[in-house]
Structures are given as structure tokens and as C-alpha cells.
Amino acid sequence: MKIAIVCYPTFGGSGVVATELGLELARRGHEIHFITYSQPVRLSQLSPNVHYHEVNVPEYPLFHYQPYELALSSKLVDMVKLYGIELLHVHYAIPHAYAAYMAKQMLKDEGIYVPIVTTLHGTDITLVGSHPFYKPAVAFSINKSDIVTSVSQSLKDDTYRHFNIRKEIHVIPNFIELDKNMKDPSISCRRSVMANENERILTHISNFRKIKRIPDVIKIFNEVQKQLPAKLMMVGDGPERAKAEKLCQKYGISDKVIFFGNSNEIDQILSYTDLFLLPSETESFGLAALEAMVWGIPVISSNSGGLPEVNFDGISGYLSDVGDVDAMAANAIKILGNETIYQKFRKNAREVASQFNIDKILPLYEALYEEALHVK
Ligand code: GMT
Numbered sequence: 001m002k003i004a005i006v007c008y009p010t011f012g013g014s015g016v017v018a019t020e021l022g023l024e025l026a027r028r029g030h031e032i033h034f035i036t037y038s039q040p041v042r043l044s045q046l047s048p049n050v051h052y053h054e055v056n057v058p059e060y061p062l063f064h065y066q067p068y069e070l071a072l073s074s075k076l077v078d079m080v081k082l083y084g085i086e087l088l089h090v091h092y093a094i095p096h097a098y099a100a101y102m103a104k105q106m107l108k109d110e111g112i113y114v115p116i117v118t119t120l121h122g123t124d125i126t127l128v129g130s131h132p133f134y135k136p137a138v139a140f141s142i143n144k145s146d147i148v149t150s151v152s153q154s155l156k157d158d159t160y161r162h163f164n165i166r167k168e169i170h171v172i173p174n175f176i177e178l179d180k181n182m183k184d185p186s187i188s189c190r191r192s193v194m195a196n197e198n199e200r201i202l203t204h205i206s207n208f209r210k211i212k213r214i215p216d217v218i219k220i221f222n223e224v225q226k227q228l229p230a231k232l233m234m235v236g237d238g239p240e241r242a243k244a245e246k247l248c249q250k251y252g253i254s255d256k257v258i259f260f261g262n263s264n265e266i267d268q269i270l271s272y273t274d275l276f277l278l279p280s281e282t283e284s285f286g287l288a289a290l291e292a293m294v295w296g297i298p299v300i301s302s303n304s305g306g307l308p309e310v311n312f313d314g315i316s317g318y319l320s321d322v323g324d325v326d327a328m329a330a331n332a333i334k335i336l337g338n339e340t341i342y343q344k345f346r347k348n349a350r351e352v353a354s355q356f357n358i359d360k361i362l363p364l365y366e367a368l369y370e371e372a373l374h375v376k
Helices: 013-027 070-081 097-109 135-143 153-162 214-227 241-251 264-270 287-293 325-334 339-354 358-373
Strands: 002-006 031-036 048-056 087-091 116-120 147-150 170-171 200-205 232-235 258-259 275-278 300-301 319-320
Touching: 002 070, 002 097, 002 135, 013 031, 013 048, 013 087, 013 116, 013 287, 031 070, 048 070, 048 097, 070 097, 087 097, 087 358, 097 116, 097 135, 116 135, 116 319, 116 358, 135 200, 147 153, 147 358, 153 170, 200 264, 200 287, 214 241, 214 275, 214 325, 232 264, 232 319, 241 258, 241 358, 264 287, 287 300, 287 339, 300 325, 319 325, 325 339
Parallel strands: 002 031, 002 087, 031 048, 087 116, 116 147, 147 170, 200 232, 200 275, 232 258, 275 300, 300 319
Antiparallel strands: none
């Protein structure tokens, strides 16, 4: 199939999922066209079946806001015509599903039919999309998509709760490539650079937005490091970072916490991590937790949104109520404080992660693509 993938190219989970999906589809022989405003972060190597088309939005002083949707829908029309693209798979409803619908209508006018598959990722529904300023347009574009998927049952339920959706929503969980990380020869253990031999390494990875509850990460770590020697790796960047750095100063633990900023060395950092922290207010899925679990890293998370669908309580880690820092710290110490328990959680985390292997998930998308091509 010739498939266009539209996504946010930045460090967000939706862009990562879209990119990894496109790359795997290309490996399986599909022709993939990434269409977005800059090269997706994980799209470092272009393979024979992968194309990347940049959406340019010309700056014009009259426009207070540059019209990205317009530029994107025009680009989609041009690329469909030029490459004979058969299907548009858009990740994140805003504004991608909306722009895809416009492109579809323009193409229809020229006698070209191209179906739309929309994947909902979370904040497009729970945070931004349900805002009254966007809600009618988001509901409209979901209803006008030919196929709609969501990355968890929890997000599916939220979507039906927030919007008047008449379409069936198919749950297709996010995925990982179980063996890819392990095979990467560039990954060598540089644990000693980060921590002493006797110190446990805890890691948090996110975009440091309020919804991630970054102060909770610091508070949990502060409690843990009082009980056992430990270091905290903070990976990512965003509005809550400065607050987190101040909190570390306040607790007198600045020398035990490393702020990496956005990093392309996630796998390296995870390769020497002992425990992953994700105390978010909500997560539609929690891809970062899954990426940690592949490395056999137990996860301490909140029990909100889709997290219980990824991190299994008492098996791959522990889940607690949002904001219950004490319980999260106690669970972290329980896992890290006993080697036998710790090894059991490590094994379980990897086993749970294997349920999300790309081999199992990708055919679900392919089946829906086939269905979309036949709905006309
Ligand atoms: O977590 C974010 O703020 C980024 C956001 C995104 O759109 O990239 O992540 C969402 O999509 C990811 C991939 O499907 C999910 O793993 C995240 O849980 C989800 N974030 C939220 O629901 C807050």
C-alpha cells in the first residue's frame, strides 16, 4: 500500500508511535510518505520505502496565526496526486484529522478517493481537544474519518464521554520492538558515568508538562534516596523543569539528580536504569513506561487513564492514586530493597512488554487499512 503518515515530528509519544509504525510498515514493503513540518526525531535513516515531505507555511505579516491546516491539506492533495497515495493515516486529531478531511474533499472533487484513518493519542481528546474552542471541529473530524483508532480502552471511553461520536473506535495499543534496543551495537554500558556501583538508578522521561506531575517525581526520589543510595535521571524538557530543579535544591539533592534535557540516547539511559517513575495526572497509554519495561525495568506509576493497561499492579511494577507520593516511594523501596523481589519484577516487566511487540500490533493496523480501502 502507499500510505501517508501525518504526525507531530517532535519528542511526543504520538510522533514516536507514528514514526516507528511507518518505519515498520516500510520494512514490510509498504510505501510510506511522512508528511509533517520537520523531519520526525526518530526518522534518522531514510530507507528505500520511506519518503519525507515537509509542509512549509509561508510567513505573511497579515496573518497573526500562520494557517498550518491549509498548508497541510494542500500538501496532502499534492502528494496524493504525485505519488498515488492510497490512504492517509493521521496521528493526533488536531489539526491533522481536520486537514485530512479537507484534503479528502478536494481530491474527491477531482475524482480521487482517499480514505482517512485517524489515531487518537490522548491529549488531543483529554486535554486540548475537549476545550470548547476546539470541540466541534474535533468531533466533526473524528466522525468524518473512515476508521478511528485509539491507543487504549481508557482513551476510547474518554472519547465517547467527551464527544458525540457516531463512529466505532478500534483500540490498538501502542507497541515496541522487543529486540531492537538490545541488538543496537552502539549501546554500551556507561553506568559508571551516572552513578556509583552501589547506587540504584531511577529514571523519568517526559515532556515535563504539568500533567506529568514532575514535582511528584522529585518527591518520590527524595524519599527513596533517604533509604538507599540512588541517583535520578530526568530526561526531557518542558515548562516544569525549572520548578523541578528548584525542588532538588530545596531538598539538598541536586548532586543526585541529572537533568539531561531532550535526548536521543533514551535506550542508553534505559539500559542502566533500575526503576522507572511515571506519576502522571493521566496518560492515555504511557509509552515511556512501556519503553522502560522492554529493558526489564519495573515501573512506579499512577493508576490513571490507560496506565493500568500497560503497567500491571504488583507484576511489572506498582500503581497508586495520583499524588500519593508516599505510596509510590514505599513501593519503589519495596522493589529496590530486595534483590529477589527486584529480579522478579524485572522479569515480569519484560514479559508484560512482550505482549506489545510490534509483530502482534502492526497487523491490526494493516487489517484496518484494508478495511478503509474498501469502505468507499
Ligand atoms: O504525553 C504527552 O504529553 C505527549 C502525548 C503525545 O500526543 O505525543 O502523548 C500521548 O500519546 C502517547 C502515544 O500514544 C501516549 O503514550 C501518552 O500517554 C499520551 N499522553 C497523554 O495522554 C497525557
